[in-house]
Amino acid sequence: MFFDLAKSLRSLTRSPIHSVSHEAHRFARHHLESGGHVTPHNTIGDEDFVLPPDVSASAVARAIEDRLRGQRFSSRKRGIEGVPPLQTNADGKVVVPAEVMLLLGDGEIDRGRRVMESIVSEVRHHRMLRRLPMRPLVPTSR
Numbered sequence: 001m002f003f004d005l006a007k008s009l010r011s012l013t014r015s016p017i018h019s020v021s022h023e024a025h026r027f028a029r030h031h032l033e034s035g036g037h038v039t040p041h042n043t044i045g046d047e048d049f050v051l052p053p054d055v056s057a058s059a060v061a062r063a064i065e066d067r068l069r070g071q072r073f074s075s076r077k078r079g080i081e082g083v084p085p086l087q088t089n090a091d092g093k094v095v096v097p098a099e100v101m102l103l104l105g106d107g108e109i110d111r112g113r114r115v116m117e118s119i120v121s122e123v124r125h126h127r128m129l130r131r132l133p134m135r136p137l138v139p140t141s142r
Helices: 002-013 016-033 057-070 098-104 109-131
Strands: 094-096
Touching: 057 094, 057 098, 057 109, 098 109
Parallel strands: none
Antiparallel strands: none
């Protein structure tokens, strides 16, 4: 009688999240024991940064190389001299590989993504400045 009371009290004190996570673990264990496999949801390859079509790929590549050269350790010391800063994926889009994103972000993909967003905004800004008409700083007198 006391054991049944203890079970019912224990079920009242458990959180619903605990029950859900326990059920998910049980389901995953059953799936793996039956010979299934698990693929990771977010692999490094999924974290490539796709360049917008209005941005020059060569300007972005130069900016990435300048940024990596300006960091604390050079790319030769990091062992990435063979990794190109830009690649083309299967869809034909130009992407920055996840390895380069990790280098730009000092090991953090999110920080690398923020760096890439700032590089894209700088390239757009410089493109707009080049389109503006040049006026002399000192007015010419007639």
